[in-house]
Structure formats: C-alpha cells, structure tokens
C-alpha cells in the first residue's frame with residue numbers, strides 16, 4: 001500500500017527547500033509535488049541535482065524548507081526510519097565492496113533494508129540482478145566486473161525490496177544501449193508502484209521514459225512539465241543553416257556543413273521541428 | 289533491530305579489512321614475547337599497543353559503500369556499532385593475549401586506556417566531515433599517544449594529555465556522550 | 474626534409490628527466506602538508522636537545538644509545554608523507570597519458586629527497602650536540618670512556634633510516650587501501666623499532682634489526698672473572714640484573730657501515746613493492762636481496 005500526503009496526494013512534496021555550502025546555494029527554494037510515475041531531472045553540471053536527490057533520499061538534511069516523502073517527515077527520526085524502509089537510492093558514482101559477489105552485495109543491502117527472510121532475499125536479489133542482465137555474473141567478485149556491470153549491481157541494490165520511492169542519480173551512466181533499454185522496462189515496472197525520480201544528462205532517456213520532467217539550473221527548478229511540452233517550448237525558435245548566425249542565442253554543429261540555431265529566427269530561415277534538447281537548452285539559457 | 293544486525297554481522301565482517309589488524313597483532317605479540325624473554329619490564333609496550341589497536345579499530349569504520357548504504361533503515365550509527373563490535377572483539381582478544389604474554393604491571397594492561405583512546409577516535413570519526421571523518425578519527429589515538437610522550441611532565445598540559453592513562457573512564461564517558469549526541473550523523 | 478621537422482601543432486616529446494622533474498616539483502609542494510612531519514621533527518629535536526642529557530642519564534651509555542634512536546618520530550613523519558604521496562597513485566588518474574606509472578613513482582620519490590636532506594641536517598646536529606657536550610659516557614670501570622663520539626656510519630644511520638622510511642611509506646601507501654590503516658601501522662612499526670631498541674641488541678639479532686644501537690653487548694666472562702684481565706681498550710659492562718656475567722661493549726665502524734648497507738637493501742626491496750612490475754622493479758629486487766644478504770653476512774662476521 002502506498003501512503004500519500006493527505007493534503008496534496010503527492011508521494012513526494014517539498015516547499016522552499018534550500019541547501020547551502022558556505023556562500024554557495026546548491027538548492028534554492030525548490031517547491032515540488034510529485035505523484036506516481038517516472039520523473040526526469042535535467043540540468044547542467046553543478047545545477048544541484050545530486051544535492052537535491054541526496055536530500056530526497058534522506059541522506060542530507062536541508063538548511064531550510066519542508067520535505068514530505070510518502071506522506072512522512074524525514075526530519076522526525078521515527079518517520080525517517082519508515083521512509084528508509086520504503087525507498088531505494090542510487091548515488092552518483094556508487095562504490096561497492098570489491099571482494100563481494102553481486103549476489104552477496106545486493107543481499108547485504110537487503111538485510112540493511114530490514115528484510116530478514118533469507119530465501120526471499122536471495123530470490124529478490126537474483127531477480128533484480130537478472131532483470132539488469134547480470135544473471136551470469138552473480139557469483140563473480142565485483143572488482144572483476146566491468147564499470148557498467150558494477151553500476152548495474154548498485155542499481156540492483158537500489159531496486160531491492162520494491163521501493164515506493166526510487167531516487168536514482170544518473171542511473172544510465174556507463175550502460176550500453178541494450179542495458180539502457182532493459183533498465184527502461186525495469187523502471188517502468190517500479191513506477192506502477194510508486195515514484196521514480198532520476199537525474200540524467202540524456203534527453204533521449206527522458207523522452208523515452210519520463211511522464212514528467214524537471215529542469216534545474218543554479219539550484220532552482222526553472223521548468224517543470226511533460227517532456228513534449230519541453231520540446232514544444234522551443235517550437236518556432238529553431239532553424240538550420242550552413243553558416244554561423246549572429247542573432248542566435250546558441251548555435252551548434254549537427255553534421256557536416258549543417259548548423260542548428262536557437263533564438264529568434266531571421267526572415268526566411270529554414271525553421272525546423274524542435275526537440276527536447278532544444279527546449280532544454282532554451283530553458284536553461286533563459287533562466288540565466 | 290538486533291535480529292537485523294545479527295544477520296548483517298557476517299557480511300559486515302567480510303566487508304571489514306582484517307589485514308592491518310592481523311599484521312599489527314602479529315607484530316605486537318612477537319614484541320611481547322621478546323620483551324618477556326628479555327626479562328626487562330616493558331610498560332610502554334601496552335601503551336603503544338593501545339594506541340595502535342585503538343587507531344585500527346577506528347579505521348575499521350571506513351566503509352567504501354557508505355553512499356549507497358546511507359538511506360537504509362539501519363542507521364549509520366548502528367552500522368558503525370556493528371563494525372566496532374566485530375572488530376572490538378578481535379582487538380580485545382589481542383589485548384588479553386598481550387596482557388598474558390608481556391611482563392608488565394597489571395595497571396599497564398588495564399583495558400581503560402585502550403577504550404579511552406578508541407572512544408575518542410570514534411567520537412571524532414562521527415563528528416568529522418563525511419569523507420575524512422574516519423581518517424581523522426583513526427589518527428586521534430596515535431597522535432594523542434605521541435603528544436603525551438612529547439609533553440614534558442609536571443604541568444597542566446601534561447596532566448591533560450595524560451588523561452587517557454590516568455583517568456580513562458571519564459574520557460570514555462565523555463567520548464560516549466559525544467558519540468550519542470551524534471547518533472543521527 | 475630535416476629530421477627536426479614536426480607537424481604543425483604537434484609538440485616534440487620532452488625528455489623523461491624533465492617530466493620527472495616537473496612532476497616532482499608539484500609533489501614537493503604537497504609534502505609539508507602533513508601534520509606528522511613537523512610533529513615528528515619537533516619531538517626528535519626535543520629529545521636530542523632537551524631530554525637526552527649525560528648529566529642525568531640512567532646508566533652509563535644511555536645518552537649514547539638514545540641519540541641513535543632519537544630520530545624515530547621523524548621517521549614516522551617521513552613514512553606518513555611518503556604513504557600519502559603513494560596513496561594518490563591508487564587513484565587511476567590519466568591512465569592513458571604518456572607518462573607511465575613508473576615515471577610518476579620516480580617523481581614521487583624524487584620529491585622525498587628534501588626530506589633526506591632534512592635528516593642529513595638532523596644527523597649533523599647530533600654530531601654537533603655530542604661534541605658540545607664534550608663526548609658521552611660508554612662502559613663501566615675498569616673499561617670506560619667519558620669522551621665517546623658516534624662515528625660517521627653511526628650518524629649516517631639516520632639517513633639510511635630515512636631512505637627506509639620513504640620506502641616503507643611508499644610500499645604501504647601504494648599497496649594498502651586506506652590511510653586510516655597505514656598511519657597506525659607505520660606508528661607501530663617505528664615505535665617498536667625505536668622505543669624497544671634494546672630488544673634487538675643481542676649479538677645474534679642486531680644484524681637484522683632496523684635501528685642498530687651500538688655498543689653491542691658481547692658476553693666475555695662469568696661474574697667472578699677479573700675485569701682487569703680483559704684487554705684494556707675494551708669497554709666493559711659489569712654483571713647486573715639483566716646479565717649474569719661480564720660483557721664487552723663492542724663498538725665498530727665497519728659493523729655500522731654494513732648495517733647501513735642492510736638498511737639500504739631492505740629499502741630497495743620495499744621500493745620494489747611500491748613500483749609497478751617491470752625492469753626497474755626486478756633490478757631493485759635483485760639488488761636489494763644481494764645488498765641485504767651481503768651486508769647481513771658481513772655484520773655477522775664483524776661481531777666477535
């Protein structure tokens with residue numbers, strides 16, 4: 001059963017969430033209200049995504065503002081414990097015990113998530129590892145696995161126990177295209193049960209997977225809505241030409257002899273359909 | 289909670305690195321046998337052993353998977369306690385063996401000084417910054433011992449840095465209170 | 474086309490030596506950022522200039538022995554500095570870069586040279602201090618001197634120990650996962666070597682000790698032997714609670730020289746453990762074993 005915030009019906013809600021590192025405000029008055037489904041968090045390097053996700057995973061406490069996760073308050077020790085029984089978290093560049101096998105590692109995390117039935121744990125760990133394509137590597141030491149495989153072990157550890165809130169910091173880093181596609185189905189399965197919040201730099205991931213997208217820049221959520229709407233935000237403001245355009249906000253090479261431009265198109269420009277990338281670039285540019 | 293920790297004990301013991309403590313114990317036991325054979329009193333040996341073992345005990349709190357495990361229901365403090373219990377058992381065994389082997393006064397091998405150094409290290413590790421806390425904590429026992437050796441006797445400073453030997457139990461109590469205050473860290 | 478022609482924009486590769494020096498220059502700036510080094514130096518200076526005093530010594534010769542081990546806390550600091558430098562090598566930075574791991578390791582070692590200079594200065598200070606005190610006491614009547622001065626190889630043992638300290642720190646730092654275990658282990662090793670030096674003073678053990686403290690006690694006769702019958706250039710130790718008969722306090726320059734050889738051999742073996750596999754490592758292993766074995770055998774032969 002999923003507990004939601006009694007007032008808003010959201011699984012995850014924040015108001016005025018702020019985190020500072022000395023003079024730098026890494027997360028700046030963030031207001032969120034997320035229900036069931038997969039939410040993508042986009043943003044440039046240093047935007048504050050990791051900081052925000054760590055707060056939402058109860059790992060970091062904010063300096064100001066309120067957080068409610070699964071209808072509970074993470075600042076209350078008892079409620080935080082209840083939240084922790086029901087969330088999964090994948091940190092950015094996770095580190096594992098090299099001497100363990102994937103099965104042992106995931107089993108260990110399951111114990112720490114208070115799953116005491118050994119058979120259940122083993123079965124769940126196996127299932128999670130198999131879903132992520134590690135069925136044949138379960139008994140090999142982690143230090144002998146490739147980088148992408150290690151990332152998948154950490155993902156399996158985050159997924160164990162069917163969490164209602166899944167917080168994933170750049171989950172697809174290092175995964176090959178086939179594994180990315182496999183990850184999509186796994187996450188889609190999790191979203192039936194609750195909320196999946198994932199940060200990524202890959203807009204294709206967002207359009208394929210997410211029902212909702214948040215764009216973060218300089219600690220603030222500068223855009224929020226459906227992925228199609230983010231693409232549409234740049235509609236009529238993207239054009240292509242073979243040369244540089246001084247009026248463009250941004251220009252980049254898309255192929256030999258072809259450049260794409262963002263901004264107000266000049267008279268007679270060849271305007272093209274906008275993509276999520278265009279929307280993202282425009283939104284983060286306008287936020288500055 | 290006890291049941292969960294009991295289940296986690298075996299995998300945690302595998303996640304701990306035992307080589308340093310095994311190496312240090314071997315060195316200490318050989319030194320204890322040699323001092324016993326030489327027939328000379330060696331009260332400094334347990335003091336050196338207390339500092340080294342306490343340091344290694346605190347060092348065992350280093351957990352590479354800390355980020356991944358941060359939001360599990362078993363809190364960081366409980367995981368620390370589990371590691372300390374596992375490693376502490378081994379350390380106490382070595383300490384007892386040292387007391388039996390070395391020819392020292394009973395006061396020198398009293399467990400208080402070992403606990404005082406270890407508890408202070410743990411307190412620093414708990415309150416220290418996330419990434420370097422364990423290293424800072426592990427340095428505390430050896431550094432405290434070294435400073436105690438260096439400060440000339442007689443003054444207030446010497447009394448203060450000698451507290452871990454002269455009044456270990458109050459030091460343990462203070463360190464434990466500091467640890468308890470940081471139980472949510 | 475001349476041989477010196479390069480493609481536009483392609484640099485000519487600088488020599489290895491220049492790369493090592495440039496790397497060492499960045500390393501050297503990091504060496505002093507380590508609390509243990511100044512602390513170790515301060516403690517060693519306090520021992521040498523304050524605590525070790527022949528006027529208040531416990532037994533004849535304790536100052537002479539104390540000066541040999543006075544640098545042990547400094548050695549701890551040096552080992553920690555080397556361990557911190559070599560621990561960085563565990564982080565895979567720029568693995569594909571042109572500079573191979575062995576060159577990086579050499580640069581780290583080069584950056585430790587100023588520390589050897591520091592210890593050289595310390596050894597000179599020990600020599601000055603002994604002369605300033607007008608010599609030290611060694612031996613008991615009738616075989617006794619009040620003007621003993623440590624010989625050059627005995628003083629140079631501090632420098633040989635510093636080489637060993639660098640190698641030990643490098644090996645542990647490179648091969649062990651976390652500094653939280655390396656620092657206490659280094660502490661233990663150096664304290665056991667320094668504070669318990671008398672454990673390794675037996676003639677059969679001293680060739681294989683880390684810090685060799687002369688004079689070495691060589692048993693020469695029972696308690697009722699006539700001390701005046703021994704050659705009068707021998708320094709003597711009378712029977713006491715730790716020894717039943719008369720012993721000779723044996724001081725030897727060649728023993729000290731060979732012991733420095735033994736330390737350098739050990740240092741080479743430890744350095745081999747800190748370096749990546751390759752020719753240099755094999756050379757160090759072979760050279761280290763040879764030097765250590767030859768020196769130890771020579772030491773055993775020198776001791777009467």
Ligand SMILES: Nc1ncnc2c1ncn2[C@@H]1O[C@H](COP(=O)(O)OP(=O)(O)OP(=O)(O)O)[C@@H](O)[C@H]1O
Pocket residue numbers: 021024026043044045046047048049050051052092
């Ligand atoms: N522990 C810390 N101490 C000080 N500043 C920090 C700390 N962690 C993060 N910051 C700063 O907070 C800001 C946000 O960092 P964060 O890691 O949240 O960014 P991010 O959006 O996850 O970036 P990336 O896409 O590169 O992962 C950055 O400016 C960073 O320098």
Ligand SMILES: [Mg+2]
Pocket residue numbers: 049050051092169
């Ligand atoms: Mg990040």
